[in-house]
Every structure is written in C-alpha cells, then in structure tokens.
Amino acid sequence: MDGIVLAGGLSSRMGRDKALLPWQGRTLLEHMQRVLQQAGARRVWISGDYPAFGGVPDRVARCGPLGGLYSVAMQMPDGPAWVVPVDAPRMTPALLQQLHAGEGSSCTVFADEPLPMRLQIDDHCRRVLQDLVDDPLARRSLRALQERLGVTRLPLAAEDRALLLNCNTPSEWESIAP
16 A cells, blocks of 8 residues: 655645645644555655655646646556545544555545545556546546546545545634644
8 A cells, every 4th residue: 555645736725835834843745644654555655846755746737636646646556545635634544544445446535525535556547547637628636537437435424524624725724733
C-alpha cells in the first residue's frame, strides 16, 4: 500500500500555499505524509512541485486534483494507494485503514466524500485518468474518475465526519488550526 498526498493546487482561496501551513510543529504536507506512513503506506508520493519532498509536478497544468493524481499514477508502480488531500489535517491513520473494507474494488471512498480514497493503481486506472485528462469536454474531477472506475462507497460514522474537514480559506483555517 502506497500513499498519495494531493498538494499541487493553487491555494487561491487561502491566499498562500496550504501545503506549507504550520500544523503541530510541521507543515501540513509533512503532517499528511506522516498520517499515511502511520496508516502503513510503504511509500508516500507527493503531487505538486515540491522538490524537497520528491514532489511530482503536474504534467497537465490547471487540471486540478485529477491532474495531480494522473501525474503521480503515471510514475508509480501498480498497487493500491490511499489518496488524501493536503488540507485535511484531522484525518487519522485509523480512518484510512477503514478503507481496506473495499479491498478488491478499483476505488473505495466514504459515503459521498471524494477523499480520502483507496485507489487501485493499474493500467486500467491510468487509461481512465488519461482519457479524462485528454478530453477537454470531460468532467475533470475525482468524482468523474470514481464513477468511471465503479466506486465502492462505505458508510461513514457521524463522529468521523469531522476528521474529513478541509480548509480552503483563512477563516476555515482559523477554525481548524490548533
């Protein structure tokens, strides 16, 4: 099991790079990398132009999280991976491990949440990603990818919803930051 942190966004609503925001003595990027490692990820891949972290720059500009995932998937070996956003610092290793219940599925998520996701990286997944990125009329979103792969949706306990909160604006950050 590998991990992927989607960190290549523009952070335009935040006004500064979300991946580099401080969280418990580290950056958000380092924190999410550690969450994946604690969950059991052998290797953590970083989507985005972060050379200090071995980040994978987007092959296709301005294609959102889908473009970042596409860029990483084209470089990584076949196998399952947890995919997480950089801006959900309350996510826990235990929550990620619950996604193992969807083992055998191409793609597993909680309820109606697009992330976190357990994704089977293989030739089929890469073809679907390529098709979505190449088609200018396609809905270039993680949800579109999930639909095309045949997503498995797991229930999410009410108390776990707070673990998926992400922060896109300064006010959201202030409400979630320690």
